[in-house]
Amino acid sequence: MTRRIALLGGSFDPVHVGHVALGAHFTHLLQSDQLRVIPAGSPWQKSTLQATPRQRAEMVQLAFADQPFPLLVDLQEIERSEQGQQTYTIDTLRSLRQELGPQASIAFLMGADQLQNFGTWRDWRHLFDYAHFCVAARPGFALDSLAPEVAAEFTRRLGSPEHIRNTPHGLTYLAQDFAVDISATQIRAALQRGEQANSLISPRVLDYIEQHNLYKS
């Protein structure tokens, strides 16, 4: 039977309930055998991250600990950054395709803010040779806000969850009904002001943030 892997890449500075909801939504929809969460080591479009790569990976592990599906926190992007390499999704997908073989259904999950940015990703047109791209709307998102070339490629490749489950790569999906109004930026700002973020982050991650004195400045 075809293996199905859902991938969730991100900075996770810090991981929040929007990330967990995104991972859970698609893992369920695609009936994935595993959710693989990949903390970015050195994301080239984000100038400063506050927590260290290892701290972000540890928070991810805590945030997803209670979920009912198999989870793997994959450290490959962090390991490449420790050797001085920037983080590009194309490198990660090439390595995963090699690891998982040509038949596995690999679905990269992301929020619509990243779809709006997709035309700037390294080798973005080649990413479809390695994975499907499943996008969750974020509040206010509309397909006509995309760059025309991204909109054309994304629309031409639209597929059903069933088709994605049974095909290795090359399709897209938009979950229009998913709009969780949370961002890590908003959480960092709240924590810096000394406000509660209980409803936005799992209790274990909040404990970790307090123990490690993160996001105070």
Ligand SMILES: Nc1ncnc2c1ncn2[C@@H]1O[C@H](COP(=O)(O)OP(=O)(O)OP(=O)(O)O)[C@@H](O)[C@H]1O
């Ligand atoms: N509330 C959300 N709804 C849907 N997708 C989300 C949500 N929050 C984050 N994502 C997606 O999760 C992935 C990782 O996001 P990231 O770690 O950058 O979090 P973020 O909240 O967008 O952070 P920041 O505010 O620092 O940019 C991205 O694809 C992003 O679009």
Ligand SMILES: O=C(O)c1ccc[n+]([C@@H]2O[C@H](COP(=O)([O-])O)[C@@H](O)[C@H]2O)c1
């Ligand atoms: O490969 C790229 O050029 C690229 C550009 C921007 C973002 N990404 C990836 O998109 C994912 C979400 O990124 P971010 O910045 O929203 O945390 C994460 O896995 C990043 O490595 C990838």
